[in-house]
Amino acid sequence: MKLRYLPLLFLLLLTKPAAAQVFTIELPPVPALPASQFRVAKVVDARADRTMLGYVQQGLDNHRVPANFGQSLAAELQSFLGQQPADAAARPVVLRLHRLRLAEETRASSERANAEIMADFLLQENEHYYPLLSVGIGTESKGLDVTRQHAGNLAKLLTDCLGQLAALPATQRPAPDAAPLTWAQVQRGDGYQPYLFPIQKTREPKRGFYRTFQEFQNNSPGQDTKPFEMTQKPRPGKQWDGQPHIDALLLATTNGLRTSVRGVWGLSDGQTAYIFQRGSYFPLLPTAAGYTFTGFAPVDPNEALTGLVLGSMVGGIVGGAIGSAIAGGGHEPMEYEMSPTTGNLLALRAPDGFAAAADTAAVYLYRRVATSFGPPVQVLVDGKDAGTLGPEQYLALTWRDRRRDMTICLQDAQHTCHTFLPVFGTTTYLNYSQKKAGEQPALQLMPAKEGLFHLRHLKLRANHH
Numbered sequence: 428m429k430l431r432y433l434p435l436l437f438l439l440l441l442t443k444p445a446a447a448q449v450f451t452i453e454l455p456p457v458p459a460l461p462a463s464q465f466r467v468a469k470v471v472d473a474r475a476d477r478t479m480l481g482y483v484q485q486g487l488d489n490h491r492v493p494a495n496f497g498q499s500l501a502a503e504l505q506s507f508l509g510q511q512p513a514d515a516a517a518r519p520v521v522l523r524l525h526r527l528r529l530a531e532e533t534r535a536s537s538e539r540a541n542a543e544i545m546a547d548f549l550l551q552e553n554e555h556y557y558p559l560l561s562v563g564i565g566t567e568s569k570g571l572d573v574t575r576q577h578a579g580n581l582a583k584l585l586t587d588c589l590g591q592l593a594a595l596p597a598t599q600r601p602a603p604d605a606a607p608l609t610w611a612q613v614q615r616g617d618g619y620q621p622y623l624f625p626i627q628k629t630r631e632p633k634r635g636f637y638r639t640f641q642e643f644q645n646n647s648p649g650q651d652t653k654p655f656e657m658t659q660k661p662r663p664g665k666q667w668d669g670q671p672h673i674d675a676l677l678l679a680t681t682n683g684l685r686t687s688v689r690g691v692w693g694l695s696d697g698q699t700a701y702i703f704q705r706g707s708y709f710p711l712l713p714t715a716a717g718y719t720f721t722g723f724a725p726v727d728p729n730e731a732l733t734g735l736v737l738g739s740m741v742g743g744i745v746g747g748a749i750g751s752a753i754a755g756g757g758h759e760p761m762e763y764e765m766s767p768t769t770g771n772l773l774a775l776r777a778p779d780g781f782a783a784a785a786d787t788a789a790v791y792l793y794r795r796v797a798t799s800f801g802p803p804v805q806v807l808v809d810g811k812d813a814g815t816l817g818p819e820q821y822l823a824l825t826w827r828d829r830r831r832d833m834t835i836c837l838q839d840a841q842h843t844c845h846t847f848l849p850v851f852g853t854t855t856y857l858n859y860s861q862k863k864a865g866e867q868p869a870l871q872l873m874p875a876k877e878g879l880f881h882l883r884h885l886k887l888r889a890n891h892h
Contacts, residue, residue, distance in 0.1 A: 475525075562587075791878065794816050856879070
């Protein structure tokens, strides 16, 4: 390749992808299920974050795209589980979802698709509900492009949960100390007792090396642990706010030199468990959902690829400088949530700059003359006045509740409404459409590219008036 093409290549590699659409997950037909003395009569979505299932990677640049079901989680699972063999004698239970999440991980030669579920089954007696069984399962698949594997992974998790339910005898009763729950408490997620791994049941994890994540789960460090000590030294950079660089050093080696402990998932000093990430150990802090830790922000795969390609093409000192400068990113601190079920890491601040803790979604509601008819109308969000929408106008709306649907209503003759849960960290575009008099108005969910084009057009027109 000639050098005159390098600027073009550089631009192609650094170009950010356009605003992403939502990748729709469609569950396959339910496989053959074991005979059970229980049947799922209702599905309740009690997740703390109902906005999406997670992110998938698409395109040559592996840009992140939110993934979700085409309908609500409860409706999707009710349809999936409705294919269970019906038995009039089976006892009805409620399947309550506390976590259902998927993720993708790109490695040197393949991709991995991860999924996990945390749920419980509730037995109804009169007007109360009692926890019967708690489940926590993870699964993983590999391939060159794993995005299409998520539906099968989620189906496997659901059927595995049903298998655990089917293993219970028909006479199974809730625990004697199980407190009764009202329907309102069920919907809020009250009374959930998550399945706990051995590591979560102890305050002082056993001292030693965790060669695998499973050894961490089981609080069973390997028998080959050698004497070691934890060391600390200041970490440069104000962004770390005094958090030290933590390492583990073997006390004795054959040549008398102390070496760092590597090739492990993590370790424990007998008081605290640590996860190993890119040359440093970070303490794991137990939470109700699992663990959190502050580690290194992920390296942007596009920037790493750019540095690798340009460094190898240009070569020498210049190429090495370009590669190391770009690939040297990802050393900013970032807080992670770690799942005790799968070991998956969820960045609590998305790499695109959206703050998960802010719980804010952006929604643009607009109206074009070409597809709208009639006078301005009043807009209500969650029953509260949000402004007036006339032809060639738009409203910028926000939503901050990840557990509750957003309802937008217009005070037109038909009281047109649209209820949905917007995807946080992206922009949603809604077009108010009524092409001719007498036609039923509608709030159309628009593709991101088309919605952004329409909005820019409306902004330009507004600036010229």
